[in-house]
Amino acid sequence: MMGHSHAMTGAIAWLGLAPGLAAIPMVTESSTYIETGIMANALNPAEFIAGAIICMGAAMLPDLDHPSATIAQTFGPLTWLLSKGVNWISGGHRGATHSLAFAVAIGFGAHWLANTYPIGRDIMVVLLIGLALRAIGIGIPGNKLGSVMINIGMTAGLFAVFMSMNVGYAWLGMAVAVGCLIHVVGDCMTERGCPVLWPLSVRFVLPWKIGIKTGKKFEQKILAPLLSVVIVGLLFWRLAPI
Numbered sequence: 001m002m003g004h005s006h007a008m009t010g011a012i013a014w015l016g017l018a019p020g021l022a023a024i025p026m027v028t029e030s031s032t033y034i035e036t037g038i039m040a041n042a043l044n045p046a047e048f049i050a051g052a053i054i055c056m057g058a059a060m061l062p063d064l065d066h067p068s069a070t071i072a073q074t075f076g077p078l079t080w081l082l083s084k085g086v087n088w089i090s091g092g093h094r095g096a097t098h099s100l101a102f103a104v105a106i107g108f109g110a111h112w113l114a115n116t117y118p119i120g121r122d123i124m125v126v127l128l129i130g131l132a133l134r135a136i137g138i139g140i141p142g143n144k145l146g147s148v149m150i151n152i153g154m155t156a157g158l159f160a161v162f163m164s165m166n167v168g169y170a171w172l173g174m175a176v177a178v179g180c181l182i183h184v185v186g187d188c189m190t191e192r193g194c195p196v197l198w199p200l201s202v203r204f205v206l207p208w209k210i211g212i213k214t215g216k217k218f219e220q221k222i223l224a225p226l227l228s229v230v231i232v233g234l235l236f237w238r239l240a241p242i
């Protein structure tokens, strides 16, 4: 799948699952007092949106094993080199990073970082916001420097807004894991499939060759608009006062 499809499914997964996940005590820093007079674990609207953006960025991480993927080209030679390394370690594209084990490991890593090193956590949050914006194509077509400047400006702006709204990051690990997992699910829908149970080498792929061809008409003309509509619908459903 292409970067923007992964990013959009990442947002959808978070918007769909977050209210349920928030019931897990470790996902919310403090209990929120809701109108009914009951103390409940809940994400506030700002955390809900921040989580969707983080999850979008995290949904790009498994493709670090692909030196020409969107993620590898996001931060110039730095991400390209990193991606070369990951590609080598994980045994080529769609190897170890496209598995359940990777999603769980990187989710726990992010959770640990969020609890242990506030600065490391902030760096991770900023990188993931930048990745999410890059994935959905924020920028000026054909103007690399301009696009980078817009990305940096918007990333800093969003981070500052989240800070001013007291967004807590207790859910960071969960959002990262969900993002990586939905990437794997998405790639399983394509014709190449994924080694979900890595290190076992069995690949999960749809039967009868009905898998999506990456970057072809269906993904660009039908899937992308459909995913955007689902995102808008979910945002409305979760946040509109009824």
Ligand SMILES: [Zn+2]
Pocket (backbone or CB within 6 Å): 001, 062, 063, 098, 183, 187
């Ligand atoms: Zn992938």
